[in-house]
Amino acid sequence: MSKFPSDEWAKEYVEKLNSNESYQDAGKQWEGAITFVIQPDGEFKDTAYLYLDLFHGKCRDYKFSMSAADVPKSEFSYIGKYGNWKRLINKEIDPIQGVLTGKFKLDGSMMKIMRFTKAAKEMVSTASQVSTEF
């Protein structure tokens, strides 16, 4: 079990993502980094950042930090409060519906991301495959 969010959780997530064949297929033409931003709420007091360098269906590198200054700039950010991340990881929220209902925010080129909705969904859904402790 890995505590969410943490470097240990991020490492396991990246391993799962890199072995997710559906993600590799859907993201085979994707080039660009994304940062997951976990925002504070009643349960979690800090802001956490997980930077993922994604290229052609693989995550080449990652960086987890509790400080925005420590992670490289990314083309996209997927931003939500801790409680909503918890629900997403527990599969109680669909990652795309989460954005449409305002529980998550997606920053970056909409034109690009809308062509890769399956890759985006697979990427976020992979979080639910990590054995997570909250």
Place this chain on the structure above:
Amino acid sequence: MWYFRSPSIVYGEDALSFLSELPYERILIVTDRNIVKAGLLSILHSNLPSGSKNLVIDNIPEEPTISDVTDRSKQVMEFSPDLIIGMGGGSSMDAAKALFVMYERPDLDLFDITPLVHLGLRKKSRLILVPTTSGTGSECTWAAVLSDRDHGRKNELASPEIIADYAILDPVLVQKLPQSITRNTAVDAITHAVEGHSSQWKNPYSEAMAEKALRLITHNLPAVLRDGNMKSREMVHIGASMAGLSFSNSQIGLAHAMGHSLGAHFRIAHGMSVGLYLPYVVDFNQDYSVESYEILRQCFPEKYRGESLGETIRKFFREIGQPLDLKATGIDRDEYDLNLSGMVGLAEESTGIITNPREANSQEILELFEAVE
């Protein structure tokens, strides 16, 4: 949490007269030449508020491109309408939606029309959509399809803010619809109902709309095609809008993803293209959508019901003359095979991929394209 979104719908005989009481003074009408030739623009004109100033853009082409819309935006800005009416099939209504956004927010790019961007519309005008075919459902949806010929793709632009303020369903506008268009557009509506009902985002509202839509269309379409029965035509018209409401609130699936892709590579009526793939996609999804498909199967008239939904759809399509194989669409098999890789790539970019009841990877999508006889 989820939403059910719908325009206010004015329907039935004389529904167009609703327009005459509206408090608008500068009205833009977006339509195409066939609507003018068929005399439908005159019918619309006779129902506009007296004294209103009108500008008509009557040259929206079939399957409009991004530049077809941007080229006309200056004209719209100069006219400064307080009401935009899109009248026609999906092309004119989708162009009206895009022009509405460009007029309201000239600072935005058309590709900003996504559910993820707050557009902040309706500061200058309102949008009314008036369908003259029974099938696209565009009058009820928050999507607009614009082609991009440079990249050989159809862009599915979508935002809840581009849903019309009113949709007006007046049966007089579809009274003389040619048989081929009646069939193609109704097949599109059937596909909307099936995909809206079985989508991964399905909900009680989308299911209810799809079931009623499918009943209305399949129970009335054969009579419309046979003798143009007017009461049946009105029911198909309403059914098509309900099918639009279904998929608009739950999303399309793989048949639309593949149909859009085929349409980007070959000149083929949209309804014919999505209908071509629907039975194959339904067979592919069958084990992942057992309950939904059984309900949908029961919505067809008994004489068409086969053991599965796929078989039922094939029987019904055979009855109405919807092509079930490539040859009947007029597409050359060799040319089709040459374009397979590009078609798979485009289908994978469709949002229909993520809401189809069964996840499909590249190889499975390729096999579905190849399966079409």
